[in-house]
Amino acid sequence: MxxxxxxxxxxxxxxxxxxxxxxxxxxxPKAQAASIKAGAVTTAAGSLNVRSQPTSASSVAATLKKGSYITLHSQTGQWWRVEYDKGKYGYCHSRYITQVQGTPVSVSLRSGSLNVRTGPGTGYARSASLYSGQTVLLLTTSGDWSRVLYHGTKTGWVSSRYLSGSYPAVSVTVPSFKQTDSRWADKTVGTSGKPFSQIGCATTAVAMMESARQGRTIYPDEMSRQLQYTASGDLYWPSHYTPSTNASGYLERIYQMLSKGKPVLLGMKNAGGSQHWVVVTGFQGGTALTPSAFTIHDPGTSTRTTLAQLQAVYPTFYKYFAY
Missing domain, CATH: 1.20.5 (Single alpha-helices involved in coiled-coils or other helix-helix interfaces)
Structure with missing residues (x-):
């Protein structure tokens, strides 16, 4: 026994x-995937050596051009362990590497492979293929396309629908006002002689933003009496609003602001250069930050409720404000 x-x-x-x-x-693998980061080579001139060990006395395994992207795995002292080619690893001095925005996401396919293209659309040439389960770094988005960093240093564009990430839904409570509301539609904006119904989208959007910020209802006509304008009715933005004109990765930054409980005042332009302003109020959740998943309050119409619908008419990013 x-x-x-x-x-x-x-x-x-x-x-x-x-x-x-x-x-x-x-x-x-999951832990490793979650820990990878995106970096950019920021040498003053010339290329950056990739070493076989975290010391300048070790052999050079490869070189990276200034401005190129690199996948960062872990940091030991002043050295980054990097992937400089598919499945190949080495070390770069951290002095010459700057971390950039990059979110680890996974390729999610039922079968076959995912085309990597040279630009954000099926009209661009195919440059590589990715397979289900591969982890890449999401750098930025354009419409329903994502620019990703893969195989260490390579970048390209893939359809966002085939990326699986972690962007939970978020929503900010913001009242919805329309510039065509009969209570103020015919009232003049500043001393311009022009009515809200014609040029009041920015003021109406600020009224929504300030109502959320102050926790009380501020209607657009009341808001206009607290703001300053040029003679033609252009708005001088409130001093406590921080602007951003950087189009690169702006959806990621908007999502970050929403996650902090703050709405975002977004300006877009059409082909003729005309501006239109809306308030971004939330994100519906998903595998990538696609415009169709961002919710908006549009002062001009009730039919546009997502950023994708706005981009169909005003496709060009102009700037955004946050408080």
Whole structure:
């Protein structure tokens, strides 16, 4: 009996060990994927050496051009462990690497491969293929397309619908006002002689923003009496609003502001250069930051409720404000 019990105990230990090893193998790739970051080479001139070890005395495994992207895995002292080609790793001095916005996401396909293209659309040439389960770094988005960093240093565009990430839904409570509301539609904006119904989208959007910020209802006509305008009715923006004119990665930054509980005042332009202003109020959740998932309050119409619908008429990013 004693020998049998000992055998049973040994079998149990072996089974437990195998289970722990399998669990570790299952979790490790996910942990590694979550830890990767995007970097850019910021040498003053010339290229950056990739070393075989985290020391300048070790051999040079590769070189990276100034301005190129690089996948960062971990940092040891002043050295980054980097992936400089598919499955190839080395070390770069952190002095010459600047971290940039990059979100780890996974390729999610039922079958086949995902085309990587040279631009955001099917009209651009195919440059590579990715497969389900591969982890890439999302750098920026354009419409329903995402620019990704893959295989260490390569970048390209893929359809966002095939990326699986972690962007939970978020919503900010903001009242919705229309510039065509009969209570103020015919009232003059500043001293311009022009009515709200014609040029009041910016003021109406600010009224929504300030109502959310102050926690009380401020109607657009009341808001106009607190603002300043040029003679033609252009708005001088409130001093406590911080502008951004950087179009690169603006959806990511808007999402970050929404996650802090703050709406975003967004300006877009049409082909003729005309501006239109809306308030971005939330994100419906999804695998990528696509315009169709961002919700808006549009002062000009009730039929546009998503950023994608706005971009169909005003496709060009102008600037945004946050408080």
């Amino acid at each position: 004693q020998e049998i019990d000992q055998d049973v105990m040994n079998i149990r230990r072996i089974c437990n060990t195998i289970f722990l090893l399998l669990l570790l193998l299952a979790l490790t």
